Amino acid sequence: MMLENFIKAIIVGLGASIPLGPLGIMCIQKTISKGRNSGFSIGLGSSLADVFYATIALFSLSTINDFIDQNRSWVMLIGGIIIFFIGLNIAVSNPVRQLRQPKKSNGSKHAQEILQGFAVTISNPGALVLLLGFFALVGINIGEQYTRYSIVVILAGIFLGTILWWFLLSTGINIFRRRFRLRQLLWINRISGTLIALLGLISAAEGLFRLVG
Numbered sequence: 001m002m003l004e005n006f007i008k009a010i011i012v013g014l015g016a017s018i019p020l021g022p023l024g025i026m027c028i029q030k031t032i033s034k035g036r037n038s039g040f041s042i043g044l045g046s047s048l049a050d051v052f053y054a055t056i057a058l059f060s061l062s063t064i065n066d067f068i069d070q071n072r073s074w075v076m077l078i079g080g081i082i083i084f085f086i087g088l089n090i091a092v093s094n095p096v097r098q099l100r101q102p103k104k105s106n107g108s109k110h111a112q113e114i115l116q117g118f119a120v121t122i123s124n125p126g127a128l129v130l131l132l133g134f135f136a137l138v139g140i141n142i143g144e145q146y147t148r149y150s151i152v153v154i155l156a157g158i159f160l161g162t163i164l165w166w167f168l169l170s171t172g173i174n175i176f177r178r179r180f181r182l183r184q185l186l187w188i189n190r191i192s193g194t195l196i197a198l199l200g201l202i203s204a205a206e207g208l209f210r211l212v213g
Contacts, residue, residue, distance in 0.1 A: 005150060006157040008138040013161020015134045016050055016127070017043070022083050022120055022196045027166060028173050029090060029192040030113060036174035041110040043166020045117025047159055053128040054158050057135065058151045072125050073210035079123025080204025084197045086116060091193025124203070131158075 017023075023046045031039030121127050135141075140154065180188065 002150065002153050005140065006153050008140055009154040009157025010161040010164070011138050012054075012131065012134040012140065013047075013050065013158040013163075014165050015137070015161075016130050016158075017046065017162045017165040019130070021124075022087070022199045023117060024169070025192050025196050025199075026086070026090070026117070026120070027169055029188060031170045031173040032177055032180055032188055033093075034109075035177070036170045037110060038113055039170035039173060040166055041113035042117040043170060044163065045114040045119070046121040047117075047162035047166065048114070049118045049121035050127060050131065050162050051155055051159050052122065053131055054155055055151075057128070057132060058146065058154060069125075073207045075123060075125050076203050076207030077211065078207075079120075079125075080200045080202070080207060082123050083120055083200030083203060085200075086120065087193045087196030087198070087200055089193070090196060091190050093189055093193070 023042065027039045027042045029039075030042050146154070
């Protein structure tokens with residue numbers, strides 16, 4: 001039973017991560033501009049947020065769940081604004097300056113990237129809905145009384161599934177990284193940043209319309 005839940009949880013983690021939203025675009029952009037570790041750091045932040053949402057679901061933390069549900073419009077509005085400015089920052093960033101940054105700054109940069117990935121995912125309430133959908137799809141019952149050990153096993157599986165996807169994506173993109181020239185990197189920054197900013201605007205607009213409505 002434990003092994004079965006662990007495998008199901010890995011599937012949930014993979015399924016929840018694969019859809020190419022702002023995080024997927026950010027992971028690709030960071031990998032091409034700065035390398036695999038930067039792209040993977042973005043994914044790691046997203047994985048931590050997914051585990052947070054999964055914990056809410058599995059422990060039936062109704063207070064937090066109700067808060068997210070009742071304030072979904074505000075979450076979408078504020079989250080959309082955050083995503084917009086992240087995208088704008090990527091669009092105007094200089095890939096030449098990024099490539100010339102000293103190696104000693106990598107640790108702090110990766111920490112910032114993890115926080116970015118976490119912030120973008122946690123500000124999207126759709127991530128919780130997606131997780132709940134995959135829970136139902138694979139047969140993990142939210143209402144069931146799991147032991148703490150069982151919940152830890154499920155959360156570990158979800159984390160492994162999400163991390164596996166971001167590792168595969170960042171590693172796959174990194175293989176082709178050296179084929180891009182600086183001018184191409186500049187356009188990749190502009191296009192990916194613009195797409196992320198647009199997705200942020202769409203989320204913010206939907207949240208605003210819900211509030212007005």
